[in-house]
Amino acid sequence: MQVDDQILVLLGPSGCGKTTTLSLLAGLFRPDEGFIKLNNQTLYSSVDKTNKPPQSRDIGYLFQNYALFPHMTVRQNVFYGLKSKKSRQASAALDPVELLDSFGVGHLIDRYPSQLSGGEKQRAALARALIVQPKLLLLDEPLSALDKNTKTVLRQELKKLHQQWQIPFILVTHDEDDASFLGDIIVTIENGHIKEHYLNAISA
Amino acid sequence: MFLQEMDWHPVILSVRVAIIATILVSCLGVPLTRFMARKEFYGKDVVEAVITLPLVLPPSVVGYGLLMLIGKNGLLGKHLADMGITLVFTWYAAVFAATVVAFPLMYQSAKAAFMSVDLDFEKAARTLGASEARIFFTVTLPLAWPGILAGLVLTFARALGEFGATLMVAGNIPGLTQTIPTAIYFAVESGKDVLARTLVVIITVFSFCVIFWVNRWAKKQKY
Numbered sequence: 001m002q003v004d005d006q007i008l009v010l011l012g013p014s015g016c017g018k019t020t021t022l023s024l025l026a027g028l029f030r031p032d033e034g035f036i037k038l039n040n041q042t043l044y045s046s047v048d049k050t051n052k053p054p055q056s057r058d059i060g061y062l063f064q065n066y067a068l069f070p071h072m073t074v075r076q077n078v079f080y081g082l083k084s085k086k087s088r089q090a091s092a093a094l095d096p097v098e099l100l101d102s103f104g105v106g107h108l109i110d111r112y113p114s115q116l117s118g119g120e121k122q123r124a125a126l127a128r129a130l131i132v133q134p135k136l137l138l139l140d141e142p143l144s145a146l147d148k149n150t151k152t153v154l155r156q157e158l159k160k161l162h163q164q165w166q167i168p169f170i171l172v173t174h175d176e177d178d179a180s181f182l183g184d185i186i187v188t189i190e191n192g193h194i195k196e197h198y199l200n201a202i203s204a
Numbered sequence: 205m206f207l208q209e210m211d212w213h214p215v216i217l218s219v220r221v222a223i224i225a226t227i228l229v230s231c232l233g234v235p236l237t238r239f240m241a242r243k244e245f246y247g248k249d250v251v252e253a254v255i256t257l258p259l260v261l262p263p264s265v266v267g268y269g270l271l272m273l274i275g276k277n278g279l280l281g282k283h284l285a286d287m288g289i290t291l292v293f294t295w296y297a298a299v300f301a302a303t304v305v306a307f308p309l310m311y312q313s314a315k316a317a318f319m320s321v322d323l324d325f326e327k328a329a330r331t332l333g334a335s336e337a338r339i340f341f342t343v344t345l346p347l348a349w350p351g352i353l354a355g356l357v358l359t360f361a362r363a364l365g366e367f368g369a370t371l372m373v374a375g376n377i378p379g380l381t382q383t384i385p386t387a388i389y390f391a392v393e394s395g396k397d398v399l400a401r402t403l404v405v406i407i408t409v410f411s412f413c414v415i416f417w418v419n420r421w422a423k424k425q426k427y
Contacts, residue, residue, distance in 0.1 A: 010330065055330060059331060063327070065322075067322070069325060069343060070347070098403070128328075152285075
């Protein structure tokens with residue numbers, strides 16, 4: 001599989017290994033063999049025996065349940081990634097407050113995750129993942145936990161977000177509708193087999 | 205009044221032993237439990253059974269085992285004796301006994317607490333660049349804290365009430381190794397009813413207050 005600054009959608013029934021694929025990319029799970037490269041940097045290679053830890057992979061991850069730290073406010077959640085040594089060195093740091101504002105959740109900055117709605121949680125989690133300026137964003141079923149109206153709005157926002165950030169997104173879903181709306185490339189996993197569909201022309 | 209002429213040594217010693225044992229159990233127990241809750245290795249079940257054993261064994265058996273370990277001819281005691289250190293029949297032995305007996309309680313509570321922390325939080329922190337140490341102190345430990353606190357309270361209460369093993373390794377030397385539970389036992393044996401009753405009231409009220417306060421506090425810590 002290969003992706004440029006596009007949205008690649010992994011589509012398939014639950015339990016077919018979509019989330020596992022994201023975990024492999026993020027370094028949360030160690031593959032048996034093969035290689036993973038990002039911008040010509042080897043993240044994992046069974047041949048060279050390299051395996052970069054997730055901390056230094058520059059990959060953002062939006063978890064299915066958003067995994068916002070429940071004991072921290074939205075502000076603390078978003079600042080969390082900025083406090084690690086590596087991102088402090090990054091020169092052109094983003095302003096977390098501005099970023100949250102641009103996602104429309106700036107007014108919720110001092111709330112705890114349990115006080116947010118599903119859509120708000122997702123926006124906060126997106127801000128937290130993007131504030132460290134990842135080179136790739138992984139999204140695990142970003143729309144599955146939302147009601148229909150929020151879903152339609154957020155789908156469009158995700159697409160807009162992708163155009164703004166100009167980094168590859170890899171998105172996991174079991175919903176064909178979402179897949180064809182968001183995806184530039186759709187990869188279907190069925191019974192362990194992989195099929196790719198290029199939809200560039202439609203979405204461009 | 206009676207309270208003024210009462211010997212407060214057992215009370216002070218019991219509290220001191222319980223506090224030190226709780227600190228020891230936390231310092232050893234929390235890192236060990238974190239390790240055991242997340243790692244799988246060959247023989248893990250055996251290690252867990254050994255850790256939990258003092259909870260179910262008769263205190264006399266634990267006391268006997270401790271004597272074999274730190275007694276004058278014990279495995280560890282022999283070497284300590286060569287260095288001029290005696291542990292048995294000192295209050296250090298009481299701390300040791302309380303630590304061993306209370307350890308499984310901390311282990312069980314903390315293990316459940318660590319297991320209840322969703323792994324996704326740690327994974328999210330990892331993708332945000334946080335070191336493993338930072339993840340432990342800023343994510344895992346705060347989220348597991350209510351359960352660990354419950355473990356601390358149980359440990360403290362158990363250490364405060366430890367009787368059998370303590371009696372065997374630390375004895376019942378008034379003013380030196382006599383704790384509230386041993387003092388009560390010997391007060392009853394020698395017919396000092398008033399003393400026994402007073403100590404019973406003190407330890408009961410004290411334990412009740414600690415548990416009551418911590419339970420109230422833990423209720424407020426839910427997310």
